[in-house]
Amino acid sequence: MDILSDELSRARARGAVFSVLRRAEPWGLRFEGVRPLTAHILLEGSAWIERDDLDPAPVHARDVVLATAGSPYSLVSGPGVTTVPIAEARRTPSAPGPPGTRAPEATVMCGAYVLSGSVGESLMQGLPPFALLPAAEQEPAHRAAVDLLAAEAVRDVPGQQALLDRLLDVTLVYTLRSWWRTTEAAPGWYRALHHPHIRRVLENLHAHPEQHWTLPVMARDAGLSRAAFAAQFHQLVGLPAGRYLTRLRMSRAQDALLRTDQPLAAIAASVGYRNEFAFATAFRRQHGLSPGRWRADRRGDTGRG
Template sequence: MDILADELAQARARGAVFSVLGRSAPWGLEFGGTRPLTTHLLLQGGGVLELPDSPPIALRPRDVVLATAGAPYRLASEPGTPAEPIAQARARGSDAGQPDAVILCGAYVLEGSIGASLLHALPRVVVLSAAQLEPAHATAIDLLAGEASCEDPGRQALLDRLLDVNLIYALRAWWKQPGAQPPGWYRATLDPGLTRVLERVHADPAAAWSVPEMARVAGSSRAAFSARFTTVVGQSPARYLTALRMRRAEDALVRTDAPLARIASDAGYGNEYAFATAFRRHHGLPPGRWRVENTGRH
């Protein structure tokens, strides 16, 4: 099982393009910073990204920006250029004539604790220069640019799906950068033994996993496996397994009306009492109460 694909699927990660704007210099766009994760692509032309209390970041054609929630920020042709709120800019549409810049903006939805974990693994902004992109990522952006410039049927659906592709490539590219802090499970993908274990555990977290069994899958002794897993992933194998099971249980609690006994069994617990004890220890609330308080938020 592909762990990144599984994490994104469990987080219900999906993107939607909300504007493609052509602008003639001088231009500026202001964003509230309230969306959990936003992306910006300069499909044509360059500009700057301006954050409060930070030097402007130069942007060149086909650079990729990911922005997590925080203070308002701006994209502009030059530092200090007056900026138009994005809602007004969308209502006004593109400038007439041949634009100096074409800016595509999209937003991603990532749900639940898995989505929160993925967002936590990103800084306030990620900027990937066109030179850093994998060839396939650059090709995907070329396709985005092509669809953004046409009005053919299915345009929005293609833009949204290509935006999903952009997220996967952008995460992979960023987490390879020096100083990046990828999730522990992503760091583990560099270790073949740990990768085998995580693939098996993610495919069937309810199985009767034990540390000796995980060590066997990894092809290592129990002591060496536990030490390696904890160092790379950042938590012990047992804690990782519990957290994974809890995330799957959370999803079932808020998305289904399955009884607690069924959810407990699917999460790998022998009965709902053992499950409730583990869930309360993990969340501070019994699963029934947690379900009531969280249903409808996802």
């Protein structure tokens, strides 16, 4: 199983390009910072990304920036430039400089992701307010995808939006892989994928969380002694194997509670509990609520218990 692909799928991480803006200096775009994850790709030109509590960071042509939810921030042609809200800027996709001038220009593409549930939250935990991946640090195939985005952004042909959106999805996967490869903040399961024995266990846990997993069974799956497996799993993933399995099962259960009308007994069986009472006990221990109450609260349905 490809765990990253599975996690992105379960988080419903589908992106959509919502603007491609061409601007002549001086220019500034202001974002409220409320979206769970926003991608900015500077297709041409240069810029700065600013937030009140952070030092300004330069952004160059073909650089990719992933911005997580938080405080408002701006993309500007230079420090101190006046900004306009992105909603207002979208009404004028092309904004050349004053007549008779040849001000340097920039093309900015912005896309948004809707990530939901605890899976989406766990993916975002390892990202800072801005994850900036310079063009020079991108994999060759990633740079090719960004080049395709730049080429498609200036066209006006049928299917353009769908193609831009899918290329944005490609960019997210490349950016996450590159970012996590160079930071200690990557999710523990991702760091552990480089260890073949632990990777095998992780892939099996994610593929079949409903199976009867015990520490001896996991150790045998890894081809390690019980003590060696327990120590290596904890060191690489950051959690004991049993606790990781419980979190995985709870995450899958939350997803089912939110997105389906399955009865609690069916959800319990699907995530590895022998009955709904054992499941409810484990769920209440982690969330302080019964699964039925948690589902009703999250859905805003006071008629369900």
